[in-house]
Amino acid sequence: MSVDGSLAAGKRYERSEDEQRSRQQETRQLEGRIATILRTGVVLAAVLLTMALPWIVVQDRSHRSHRLSIGEALRLLPAFDPRALAAVGVIILVATPILQLLASAFLFWRKRDRLYLGLTLLVCAIVAAGALLTSGGH
Amino acid sequence: MNFTPGFEVTILFGAVAAGLLGALMGLGGGVLIIPMLTALGVDIRHAIAASIVAVIATSCGAASSYVRDGLANIRIGIFLCVATTTGALLGAGLNGLLPVRALFLIFAAVLGWSGVVMFRKRNRSVTRFEPAEGAPGGRLRLAGRFYDPALARERRYAPKRPALGFGLMIGAGTVSGLLGIGSGALKVPAMDVAMDLPIKVSTATSNFMIGITGLASALVYLQRGQVMVSLVAPIALGVLAGATVGTRILPKVAASTIRSWFVVVLAVIVAQMLYKGVVG
Numbered sequence: 032m033s034v035d036g037s038l039a040a041g042k043r044y045e046r047s048e049d050e051q052r053s054r055q056q057e058t059r060q061l062e063g064r065i066a067t068i069l070r071t072g073v074v075l076a077a078v079l080l081t082m083a084l085p086w087i088v089v090q091d092r093s094h095r096s097h098r099l100s101i102g103e104a105l106r107l108l109p110a111f112d113p114r115a116l117a118a119v120g121v122i123i124l125v126a127t128p129i130l131q132l133l134a135s136a137f138l139f140w141r142k143r144d145r146l147y148l149g150l151t152l153l154v155c156a157i158v159a160a161g162a163l164l165t166s167g168g169h
Numbered sequence: 170m171n172f173t174p175g176f177e178v179t180i181l182f183g184a185v186a187a188g189l190l191g192a193l194m195g196l197g198g199g200v201l202i203i204p205m206l207t208a209l210g211v212d213i214r215h216a217i218a219a220s221i222v223a224v225i226a227t228s229c230g231a232a233s234s235y236v237r238d239g240l241a242n243i244r245i246g247i248f249l250c251v252a253t254t255t256g257a258l259l260g261a262g263l264n265g266l267l268p269v270r271a272l273f274l275i276f277a278a279v280l281g282w283s284g285v286v287m288f289r290k291r292n293r294s295v296t297r298f299e300p301a302e303g304a305p306g307g308r309l310r311l312a313g314r315f316y317d318p319a320l321a322r323e324r325r326y327a328p329k330r331p332a333l334g335f336g337l338m339i340g341a342g343t344v345s346g347l348l349g350i351g352s353g354a355l356k357v358p359a360m361d362v363a364m365d366l367p368i369k370v371s372t373a374t375s376n377f378m379i380g381i382t383g384l385a386s387a388l389v390y391l392q393r394g395q396v397m398v399s400l401v402a403p404i405a406l407g408v409l410a411g412a413t414v415g416t417r418i419l420p421k422v423a424a425s426t427i428r429s430w431f432v433v434v435l436a437v438i439v440a441q442m443l444y445k446g447v448v449g
Contacts, residue, residue: 069233080406088177100394117402125387127229128380154250161258162388
Protein backbone atom coordinates (compact mmCIF):
# COMPACT_ATOMS: atom_id res chain seq x y z
CA MET A 32 0.00 0.00 0.00
CA SER A 33 2.83 2.42 0.92
CA VAL A 34 4.71 1.46 -2.27
CA ASP A 35 1.52 2.14 -4.19
CA GLY A 36 1.23 5.52 -2.54
CA SER A 37 4.78 6.63 -3.24
CA LEU A 38 4.51 5.47 -6.85
CA ALA A 39 1.35 7.49 -7.27
CA ALA A 40 3.04 10.51 -5.70
CA GLY A 41 5.98 10.18 -8.13
CA LYS A 42 3.68 10.02 -11.10
CA ARG A 43 1.74 12.99 -9.86
CA TYR A 44 4.97 14.96 -9.64
CA GLU A 45 5.84 14.19 -13.26
CA ARG A 46 2.47 15.12 -14.62
CA SER A 47 1.72 18.82 -14.70
CA GLU A 48 -1.39 20.06 -13.01
CA ASP A 49 -2.76 21.34 -16.29
CA GLU A 50 -2.50 17.92 -17.84
CA GLN A 51 -4.34 16.39 -14.92
CA ARG A 52 -7.06 18.96 -15.14
CA SER A 53 -7.59 18.43 -18.86
CA ARG A 54 -7.72 14.69 -18.24
CA GLN A 55 -10.36 15.13 -15.59
CA GLN A 56 -12.29 17.32 -17.97
CA GLU A 57 -12.08 14.68 -20.67
CA THR A 58 -13.35 12.05 -18.25
CA ARG A 59 -16.28 14.28 -17.38
CA GLN A 60 -16.97 14.79 -21.07
CA LEU A 61 -16.89 11.07 -21.81
CA GLU A 62 -19.12 10.37 -18.83
CA GLY A 63 -21.45 12.97 -20.28
CA ARG A 64 -21.40 11.06 -23.55
CA ILE A 65 -22.36 7.80 -21.79
CA ALA A 66 -25.24 9.71 -20.22
CA THR A 67 -26.29 10.98 -23.67
CA ILE A 68 -26.21 7.48 -25.18
CA LEU A 69 -28.38 6.13 -22.37
CA ARG A 70 -30.84 8.98 -22.69
CA THR A 71 -31.05 8.81 -26.51
CA GLY A 72 -31.74 5.07 -26.51
CA VAL A 73 -34.41 5.36 -23.89
CA VAL A 74 -36.12 8.39 -25.49
CA LEU A 75 -36.13 6.77 -28.93
CA ALA A 76 -37.63 3.56 -27.53
CA ALA A 77 -40.20 5.57 -25.54
CA VAL A 78 -41.32 7.45 -28.67
CA LEU A 79 -41.83 4.20 -30.60
CA LEU A 80 -43.68 2.55 -27.70
CA THR A 81 -45.89 5.62 -27.20
CA MET A 82 -46.81 5.59 -30.87
CA ALA A 83 -47.62 1.88 -30.79
CA LEU A 84 -49.44 1.70 -27.45
CA PRO A 85 -52.90 3.00 -28.47
CA TRP A 86 -52.99 0.49 -31.34
CA ILE A 87 -51.91 -2.34 -29.11
CA VAL A 88 -54.70 -1.54 -26.67
CA VAL A 89 -57.29 -1.49 -29.47
CA GLN A 90 -56.01 -4.57 -31.31
CA ASP A 91 -55.60 -6.62 -28.20
CA ARG A 92 -59.17 -6.06 -27.18
CA SER A 93 -60.35 -7.61 -30.43
CA HIS A 94 -58.28 -10.76 -30.08
CA ARG A 95 -57.11 -11.15 -26.53
CA SER A 96 -55.85 -14.66 -26.76
CA HIS A 97 -53.44 -13.72 -29.51
CA ARG A 98 -50.39 -12.44 -27.69
CA LEU A 99 -47.27 -11.92 -29.71
CA SER A 100 -43.69 -12.39 -28.68
CA ILE A 101 -41.14 -9.81 -29.83
CA GLY A 102 -39.75 -12.14 -32.48
CA GLU A 103 -43.22 -12.79 -33.96
CA ALA A 104 -44.05 -9.08 -33.87
CA LEU A 105 -40.85 -8.14 -35.71
CA ARG A 106 -41.94 -10.34 -38.60
CA LEU A 107 -44.97 -8.02 -39.04
CA LEU A 108 -42.68 -5.06 -39.74
CA PRO A 109 -43.13 -5.13 -43.56
CA ALA A 110 -46.90 -4.73 -42.98
CA PHE A 111 -46.28 -1.65 -40.74
CA ASP A 112 -48.05 -3.36 -37.88
CA PRO A 113 -47.93 -1.13 -34.77
CA ARG A 114 -46.89 -4.14 -32.70
CA ALA A 115 -43.81 -4.42 -34.86
CA LEU A 116 -43.11 -0.77 -34.08
CA ALA A 117 -43.28 -1.57 -30.36
CA ALA A 118 -41.02 -4.56 -30.91
CA VAL A 119 -38.42 -2.30 -32.53
CA GLY A 120 -38.72 -0.03 -29.48
CA VAL A 121 -38.00 -3.00 -27.22
CA ILE A 122 -34.99 -3.98 -29.32
CA ILE A 123 -33.63 -0.42 -29.02
CA LEU A 124 -34.12 -0.55 -25.25
CA VAL A 125 -32.22 -3.81 -24.99
CA ALA A 126 -29.48 -2.46 -27.25
CA THR A 127 -28.94 0.62 -25.06
CA PRO A 128 -26.89 -1.15 -22.35
CA ILE A 129 -24.76 -2.63 -25.16
CA LEU A 130 -23.88 0.93 -26.19
CA GLN A 131 -23.38 1.80 -22.51
CA LEU A 132 -20.78 -0.96 -22.27
CA LEU A 133 -19.03 0.05 -25.47
CA ALA A 134 -18.94 3.69 -24.36
CA SER A 135 -17.49 2.64 -20.97
CA ALA A 136 -14.83 0.61 -22.79
CA PHE A 137 -14.00 3.68 -24.86
CA LEU A 138 -13.80 5.82 -21.72
CA PHE A 139 -11.30 3.48 -20.08
CA TRP A 140 -9.35 3.15 -23.32
CA ARG A 141 -9.00 6.95 -23.52
CA LYS A 142 -7.90 7.05 -19.89
CA ARG A 143 -5.37 4.31 -20.66
CA ASP A 144 -6.90 2.33 -17.85
CA ARG A 145 -6.05 -1.18 -19.02
CA LEU A 146 -7.44 -2.99 -15.99
CA TYR A 147 -10.90 -1.47 -16.43
CA LEU A 148 -10.83 -1.69 -20.23
CA GLY A 149 -10.18 -5.41 -19.73
CA LEU A 150 -12.98 -5.76 -17.20
CA THR A 151 -15.44 -3.93 -19.48
CA LEU A 152 -14.56 -6.21 -22.40
CA LEU A 153 -14.92 -9.22 -20.09
CA VAL A 154 -18.49 -8.11 -19.28
CA CYS A 155 -19.19 -7.78 -23.03
CA ALA A 156 -17.87 -11.30 -23.56
CA ILE A 157 -20.06 -12.75 -20.79
CA VAL A 158 -23.19 -11.09 -22.23
CA ALA A 159 -22.33 -12.29 -25.74
CA ALA A 160 -21.64 -15.80 -24.49
CA GLY A 161 -25.12 -15.97 -22.96
CA ALA A 162 -26.80 -14.83 -26.18
CA LEU A 163 -24.81 -17.29 -28.29
CA LEU A 164 -25.36 -20.22 -25.94
CA THR A 165 -29.15 -19.72 -25.96
CA SER A 166 -29.40 -19.47 -29.72
CA GLY A 167 -27.27 -22.59 -29.97
CA GLY A 168 -29.76 -24.44 -27.79
CA HIS A 169 -32.68 -23.74 -30.14
CA MET B 170 -55.81 -15.77 -18.92
CA ASN B 171 -58.93 -13.66 -18.60
CA PHE B 172 -58.18 -9.94 -18.65
CA THR B 173 -60.63 -7.23 -17.75
CA PRO B 174 -61.13 -4.33 -20.18
CA GLY B 175 -58.59 -1.59 -19.76
CA PHE B 176 -55.98 -4.15 -18.77
CA GLU B 177 -53.19 -2.27 -20.57
CA VAL B 178 -54.30 1.01 -19.01
CA THR B 179 -54.26 -0.54 -15.53
CA ILE B 180 -50.77 -1.91 -15.93
CA LEU B 181 -49.64 1.39 -17.47
CA PHE B 182 -50.58 3.26 -14.28
CA GLY B 183 -49.23 0.51 -12.04
CA ALA B 184 -45.98 0.71 -13.94
CA VAL B 185 -45.78 4.48 -13.39
CA ALA B 186 -46.01 3.90 -9.62
CA ALA B 187 -43.47 1.08 -9.77
CA GLY B 188 -41.02 3.23 -11.71
CA LEU B 189 -41.35 6.12 -9.29
CA LEU B 190 -40.74 4.01 -6.16
CA GLY B 191 -38.11 1.98 -7.96
CA ALA B 192 -35.98 4.98 -8.83
CA LEU B 193 -36.21 6.30 -5.26
CA MET B 194 -35.12 2.99 -3.76
CA GLY B 195 -32.48 1.97 -6.26
CA LEU B 196 -34.64 -0.82 -7.61
CA GLY B 197 -35.35 -1.39 -11.25
CA GLY B 198 -39.04 -1.39 -10.36
CA GLY B 199 -39.36 -5.05 -11.39
CA VAL B 200 -39.83 -6.00 -7.79
CA LEU B 201 -43.13 -4.11 -7.85
CA ILE B 202 -44.17 -4.93 -11.42
CA ILE B 203 -44.07 -8.72 -11.13
CA PRO B 204 -46.41 -8.94 -8.11
CA MET B 205 -48.76 -6.52 -9.90
CA LEU B 206 -48.83 -8.55 -13.13
CA THR B 207 -49.26 -11.90 -11.41
CA ALA B 208 -52.07 -10.40 -9.33
CA LEU B 209 -53.74 -9.48 -12.65
CA GLY B 210 -53.48 -13.07 -13.81
CA VAL B 211 -50.43 -12.88 -16.06
CA ASP B 212 -48.21 -15.98 -16.27
CA ILE B 213 -45.23 -15.34 -13.97
CA ARG B 214 -42.77 -16.37 -16.69
CA HIS B 215 -44.20 -13.75 -19.08
CA ALA B 216 -44.27 -11.21 -16.25
CA ILE B 217 -40.60 -11.87 -15.52
CA ALA B 218 -39.60 -11.45 -19.17
CA ALA B 219 -41.60 -8.21 -19.58
CA SER B 220 -40.25 -6.91 -16.31
CA ILE B 221 -36.60 -7.36 -17.24
CA VAL B 222 -37.08 -5.18 -20.34
CA ALA B 223 -38.83 -2.51 -18.26
CA VAL B 224 -36.03 -2.78 -15.73
CA ILE B 225 -33.49 -2.01 -18.47
CA ALA B 226 -35.53 1.05 -19.44
CA THR B 227 -35.67 2.38 -15.88
CA SER B 228 -32.08 1.79 -15.06
CA CYS B 229 -30.83 3.34 -18.30
CA GLY B 230 -33.05 6.37 -17.78
CA ALA B 231 -31.97 6.82 -14.17
CA ALA B 232 -28.33 5.96 -14.84
CA SER B 233 -28.04 8.70 -17.45
CA SER B 234 -28.72 11.37 -14.82
CA TYR B 235 -26.56 9.70 -12.17
CA VAL B 236 -23.59 9.30 -14.52
CA ARG B 237 -23.83 12.95 -15.55
CA ASP B 238 -24.07 14.12 -11.94
CA GLY B 239 -21.07 11.98 -10.95
CA LEU B 240 -23.11 9.99 -8.41
CA ALA B 241 -22.58 6.63 -10.15
CA ASN B 242 -19.07 5.19 -9.79
CA ILE B 243 -18.38 3.64 -13.20
CA ARG B 244 -15.33 1.69 -11.99
CA ILE B 245 -17.26 0.04 -9.17
CA GLY B 246 -20.11 -0.54 -11.62
CA ILE B 247 -18.00 -2.32 -14.24
CA PHE B 248 -16.05 -4.31 -11.63
CA LEU B 249 -19.24 -5.65 -10.07
CA CYS B 250 -20.91 -6.17 -13.48
CA VAL B 251 -18.47 -8.99 -14.14
CA ALA B 252 -20.16 -10.75 -11.22
CA THR B 253 -23.77 -9.73 -11.97
CA THR B 254 -23.73 -10.70 -15.67
CA THR B 255 -22.24 -14.10 -14.83
CA GLY B 256 -25.01 -14.59 -12.29
CA ALA B 257 -27.66 -13.29 -14.71
CA LEU B 258 -26.90 -16.00 -17.24
CA LEU B 259 -27.05 -18.62 -14.51
CA GLY B 260 -30.41 -17.25 -13.34
CA ALA B 261 -32.01 -16.98 -16.79
CA GLY B 262 -31.02 -20.60 -17.36
CA LEU B 263 -32.56 -21.68 -14.05
CA ASN B 264 -35.80 -19.79 -14.85
CA GLY B 265 -36.72 -22.35 -17.48
CA LEU B 266 -36.11 -25.25 -15.09
CA LEU B 267 -37.74 -24.27 -11.77
CA PRO B 268 -41.48 -24.68 -11.04
CA VAL B 269 -43.60 -21.51 -10.74
CA ARG B 270 -44.22 -21.91 -6.99
CA ALA B 271 -40.51 -22.07 -6.38
CA LEU B 272 -40.16 -18.77 -8.25
CA PHE B 273 -42.69 -17.13 -5.90
CA LEU B 274 -40.98 -18.49 -2.79
CA ILE B 275 -37.52 -17.45 -3.92
CA PHE B 276 -38.96 -14.02 -4.74
CA ALA B 277 -40.36 -13.71 -1.20
CA ALA B 278 -37.15 -14.91 0.43
CA VAL B 279 -34.99 -12.53 -1.55
CA LEU B 280 -37.13 -9.53 -0.72
CA GLY B 281 -37.57 -10.48 2.92
CA TRP B 282 -33.83 -10.66 3.33
CA SER B 283 -33.35 -7.25 1.67
CA GLY B 284 -35.96 -5.73 3.92
CA VAL B 285 -34.35 -7.08 7.09
CA VAL B 286 -30.95 -5.73 6.09
CA MET B 287 -32.30 -2.30 5.25
CA PHE B 288 -34.49 -2.15 8.36
CA ARG B 289 -31.56 -2.82 10.69
CA LYS B 290 -29.63 0.02 9.20
CA ARG B 291 -32.46 2.50 8.70
CA ASN B 292 -31.34 4.92 11.38
CA ARG B 293 -27.64 4.86 10.68
CA SER B 294 -26.26 8.36 10.53
CA VAL B 295 -25.02 9.73 7.22
CA THR B 296 -21.77 10.92 8.81
CA ARG B 297 -19.14 8.24 8.90
CA PHE B 298 -15.47 7.69 8.35
CA GLU B 299 -14.18 9.46 5.28
CA PRO B 300 -10.88 8.40 3.71
CA ALA B 301 -8.02 10.87 3.44
CA GLU B 302 -7.69 13.09 0.36
CA GLY B 303 -6.21 11.14 -2.56
CA ALA B 304 -6.78 7.70 -1.02
CA PRO B 305 -6.41 5.27 -3.92
CA GLY B 306 -9.11 2.84 -2.74
CA GLY B 307 -6.90 -0.25 -3.03
CA ARG B 308 -5.44 -1.93 -6.08
CA LEU B 309 -8.78 -1.65 -7.87
CA ARG B 310 -8.86 2.15 -7.44
CA LEU B 311 -12.53 2.10 -6.47
CA ALA B 312 -12.53 5.24 -4.31
CA GLY B 313 -14.54 8.25 -5.39
CA ARG B 314 -16.30 11.42 -4.35
CA PHE B 315 -19.63 13.06 -4.93
CA TYR B 316 -21.50 16.22 -4.00
CA ASP B 317 -24.12 15.57 -1.33
CA PRO B 318 -26.80 18.29 -1.40
CA ALA B 319 -28.20 17.02 1.93
CA LEU B 320 -24.84 17.85 3.59
CA ALA B 321 -24.14 20.74 1.19
CA ARG B 322 -20.57 19.57 0.58
CA GLU B 323 -18.47 17.07 -1.31
CA ARG B 324 -18.01 13.64 0.33
CA ARG B 325 -15.19 11.19 -0.25
CA TYR B 326 -15.61 7.44 0.05
CA ALA B 327 -13.52 4.29 -0.37
CA PRO B 328 -15.28 0.92 -0.56
CA LYS B 329 -14.30 -1.85 1.82
CA ARG B 330 -14.32 -5.62 1.20
CA PRO B 331 -14.57 -5.56 -2.64
CA ALA B 332 -14.20 -9.37 -2.74
CA LEU B 333 -17.25 -9.85 -0.51
CA GLY B 334 -19.17 -7.31 -2.63
CA PHE B 335 -18.18 -9.23 -5.77
CA GLY B 336 -19.37 -12.53 -4.31
CA LEU B 337 -22.72 -11.06 -3.24
CA MET B 338 -23.13 -9.58 -6.72
CA ILE B 339 -22.93 -13.04 -8.32
CA GLY B 340 -25.91 -13.93 -6.16
CA ALA B 341 -27.68 -10.66 -7.02
CA GLY B 342 -27.10 -11.29 -10.72
CA THR B 343 -28.49 -14.82 -10.47
CA VAL B 344 -31.63 -13.55 -8.78
CA SER B 345 -31.94 -10.81 -11.40
CA GLY B 346 -31.80 -13.29 -14.26
CA LEU B 347 -34.05 -15.79 -12.49
CA LEU B 348 -36.80 -13.37 -11.42
CA GLY B 349 -36.55 -10.64 -14.06
CA ILE B 350 -35.87 -7.96 -11.50
CA GLY B 351 -32.99 -5.51 -11.48
CA SER B 352 -32.30 -6.93 -8.02
CA GLY B 353 -31.36 -3.46 -6.87
CA ALA B 354 -32.93 -4.81 -3.67
CA LEU B 355 -29.81 -6.95 -3.36
CA LYS B 356 -27.29 -4.74 -5.12
CA VAL B 357 -27.90 -1.71 -2.94
CA PRO B 358 -27.43 -3.60 0.38
CA ALA B 359 -24.36 -5.38 -1.04
CA MET B 360 -22.74 -2.04 -1.76
CA ASP B 361 -24.23 -0.15 1.15
CA VAL B 362 -23.69 -2.80 3.86
CA ALA B 363 -20.89 -5.07 2.64
CA MET B 364 -18.77 -2.47 0.86
CA ASP B 365 -19.77 0.40 3.13
CA LEU B 366 -20.51 2.82 0.31
CA PRO B 367 -22.75 5.87 0.85
CA ILE B 368 -26.35 4.91 0.04
CA LYS B 369 -26.68 7.49 -2.71
CA VAL B 370 -23.58 6.17 -4.47
CA SER B 371 -24.89 2.61 -4.01
CA THR B 372 -28.25 3.58 -5.48
CA ALA B 373 -26.76 5.41 -8.45
CA THR B 374 -24.15 2.75 -9.20
CA SER B 375 -26.78 0.04 -8.83
CA ASN B 376 -28.76 1.76 -11.60
CA PHE B 377 -25.67 1.89 -13.79
CA MET B 378 -25.29 -1.88 -13.36
CA ILE B 379 -28.91 -2.98 -13.62
CA GLY B 380 -29.19 -2.21 -17.35
CA ILE B 381 -26.11 -4.26 -18.15
CA THR B 382 -27.17 -7.14 -15.89
CA GLY B 383 -30.67 -7.04 -17.39
CA LEU B 384 -29.21 -7.10 -20.88
CA ALA B 385 -27.56 -10.46 -20.20
CA SER B 386 -30.82 -12.15 -19.17
CA ALA B 387 -33.09 -10.16 -21.55
CA LEU B 388 -31.24 -11.59 -24.54
CA VAL B 389 -31.92 -15.08 -23.22
CA TYR B 390 -35.64 -14.34 -22.67
CA LEU B 391 -35.98 -12.67 -26.09
CA GLN B 392 -34.55 -15.70 -27.82
CA ARG B 393 -36.88 -17.99 -25.90
CA GLY B 394 -39.88 -15.93 -27.16
CA GLN B 395 -40.92 -15.13 -23.59
CA VAL B 396 -41.22 -11.34 -24.09
CA MET B 397 -44.78 -10.36 -25.09
CA VAL B 398 -45.32 -7.10 -26.97
CA SER B 399 -48.64 -6.15 -25.39
CA LEU B 400 -47.19 -6.56 -21.90
CA VAL B 401 -43.86 -4.91 -22.51
CA ALA B 402 -45.15 -1.76 -24.23
CA PRO B 403 -47.32 -0.34 -21.41
CA ILE B 404 -44.96 -1.56 -18.70
CA ALA B 405 -41.76 -0.14 -20.15
CA LEU B 406 -43.47 3.18 -20.87
CA GLY B 407 -45.09 3.52 -17.46
CA VAL B 408 -41.95 2.57 -15.58
CA LEU B 409 -39.95 5.08 -17.60
CA ALA B 410 -42.35 7.89 -16.81
CA GLY B 411 -42.32 7.06 -13.10
CA ALA B 412 -38.56 6.65 -12.96
CA THR B 413 -37.98 9.98 -14.66
CA VAL B 414 -39.85 11.74 -11.88
CA GLY B 415 -38.24 9.59 -9.16
CA THR B 416 -34.73 10.40 -10.29
CA ARG B 417 -35.43 14.12 -10.08
CA ILE B 418 -36.61 13.73 -6.49
CA LEU B 419 -33.83 11.42 -5.19
CA PRO B 420 -31.02 13.97 -4.62
CA LYS B 421 -33.38 16.02 -2.45
CA VAL B 422 -34.59 13.21 -0.17
CA ALA B 423 -32.76 12.32 3.05
CA ALA B 424 -31.14 8.87 3.12
CA SER B 425 -33.14 7.65 6.14
CA THR B 426 -36.42 8.51 4.42
CA ILE B 427 -35.46 6.33 1.46
CA ARG B 428 -34.69 3.40 3.76
CA SER B 429 -38.01 3.60 5.62
CA TRP B 430 -40.05 3.57 2.40
CA PHE B 431 -38.03 0.67 1.10
CA VAL B 432 -38.86 -1.46 4.14
CA VAL B 433 -42.60 -0.79 4.09
CA VAL B 434 -42.96 -1.56 0.39
CA LEU B 435 -40.94 -4.76 0.70
CA ALA B 436 -42.99 -6.05 3.65
CA VAL B 437 -46.23 -5.83 1.66
CA ILE B 438 -44.80 -7.62 -1.37
CA VAL B 439 -43.14 -10.38 0.65
CA ALA B 440 -46.47 -11.24 2.27
CA GLN B 441 -48.16 -11.44 -1.13
CA MET B 442 -45.45 -13.58 -2.72
CA LEU B 443 -45.29 -15.97 0.24
CA TYR B 444 -49.04 -16.47 -0.05
CA LYS B 445 -48.74 -17.33 -3.75
CA GLY B 446 -45.82 -19.64 -3.15
CA VAL B 447 -47.55 -21.58 -0.35
CA VAL B 448 -51.20 -21.56 -1.46
CA GLY B 449 -50.38 -21.65 -5.19
